[in-house]
Amino acid sequence: LAKTTQPISMDSYEGQEVNITCSHNNIATNDYITWYQQFPSQGPRFIIQGYKTKVTNEVASLFIPADRKSSTLSLPRVSLSDTAVYYCLVVFTGGGNKLTFGTGTQLKVEL
Amino acid sequence: DVKVTQSSRYLVKRTGEKVFLECVQDMDHENMFWYRQDPGLGLRLIYFSYDVKMKEKGDIPEGYSVSREKKERFSLILESASTNQTSMYLCASSLERVGRNTEAFFGQGTRLTVV
Numbered sequence: 001l002a003k004t005t006q007p008i009s010m011d012s013y014e015g016q017e018v019n020i021t022c023s024h025n026n027i028a029t030n031d032y033i034t035w036y037q038q039f040p041s042q043g044p045r046f047i048i049q050g051y052k053t054k055v056t057n058e059v060a061s062l063f064i065p066a067d068r069k070s071s072t073l074s075l076p077r078v079s080l081s082d083t084a085v086y087y088c089l090v091v092f093t094g095g096g097n098k099l100t101f102g103t104g105t106q107l108k109v110e111l
Numbered sequence: 112d113v114k115v116t117q118s119s120r121y122l123v124k125r126t127g128e129k130v131f132l133e134c135v136q137d138m139d140h141e142n143m144f145w146y147r148q149d150p151g152l153g154l155r156l157i158y159f160s161y162d163v164k165m166k167e168k169g170d171i172p173e174g175y176s177v178s179r180e181k182k183e184r185f186s187l188i189l190e191s192a193s194t195n196q197t198s199m200y201l202c203a204s205s206l207e208r209v210g211r212n213t214e215a216f217f218g219q220g221t222r223l224t225v226v
Contacts, residue, residue: 034213043115043201043217044154051211087154091213099144099205099215100170103153 004088009106018075020105022088025069030094033064033071036087038104044087048073075107083109114138117202117218124225130189132221134202142205143185144215145169145177147198154201160185192225199223 006022024033032051036044048055050062050071061074075082085104092098118133136143144159146169156169158177166177174196178186185204189196199222205215 032211032213036215041220043203043220044215045217046214049211049213089213093211093213098156098159098167098169099203099213100156101146101154103151 004090004102006086006088006102006105008103009108011108011110012078013110014079015077018078018082018107018109020073020075020086020088020107021070022073023070024088024090027068027090028092030092031068031090032093033062033068034089034091035060035062035073036089036101038085038087044101047086049091078107078109080109080111083107115202115204115216115218117200117221119221120219122221122223124189124192124223126193126225128189128192128225130192130223130225132187132189132200132202132223134185134187134204134218135183136185136204136216137183138204138206138216139182140204140206140216141182142207142215143179144203144205145175145185145187146201146203147171147196148201148220149198157187192223194225197223197225 012018034049035047038044048062055062063072087104115136145157146154160166160179176188202218203215
């Protein structure tokens with residue numbers, strides 16, 4: 001299983017763009033990159049998933065370079081309510097779908 | 112709306128008790144998962160199941176067992192609860208065993224305290 005590495009914490013201010021990078025050097029062909037968000041006292045919530053290049057939805061964008069050894073979650077114009085822990089997962093889609101979370105990145109957004 | 116329901120939000124048990132944590136999903140999902148979450152350690156996978164009566168060990172299965180007799184229900188069992196099993200327990204489900212849909216849905220969690 002591909003191991004992921006992401007920063008432990010990040011700080012930002014309201015209105016700024018936040019980019020959280022995750023490295024996954026041993027990602028395999030059938031692996032997809034998935035990001036989750038977790039607020040205090042709640043279970044994680046799926047944000048976005050991608051395989052390569054760029055994926056965008058109403059919440060975030062996900063940038064994946066050609067070698068797929070890293071990925072960047074981009075949150076445009078963050079607000080206080082984006083303060084949360086963000087997890088990067090590499091999910092094997094060839095069978096099993098084991099979801100392994102790490103320690104995530106604690107994002108703190110201030111005024 | 113998608114729903115994963117855990118039977119208790121808070122639970123206090125004594126050391127040595129057998130503890131059952133129940134999780135039910137109403138989405139006909141194939142995969143179900145149990146995690147525990149502790150400060151500084153993130154979410155750690157205890158067990159998961161991809162079909163009825165099937166189970167796979169996660170990263171920290173010691174001291175736990177699971178049961179999946181029906182597709183919608185996945186139970187986590189602490190055979191003899193110990194204080195180091197005090198934690199937040201989270202259940203999740205996802206649709207497919209094989210495929211590109213990797214979105215998982217989580218329950219609200221059960222905060223278990225073993226005294």
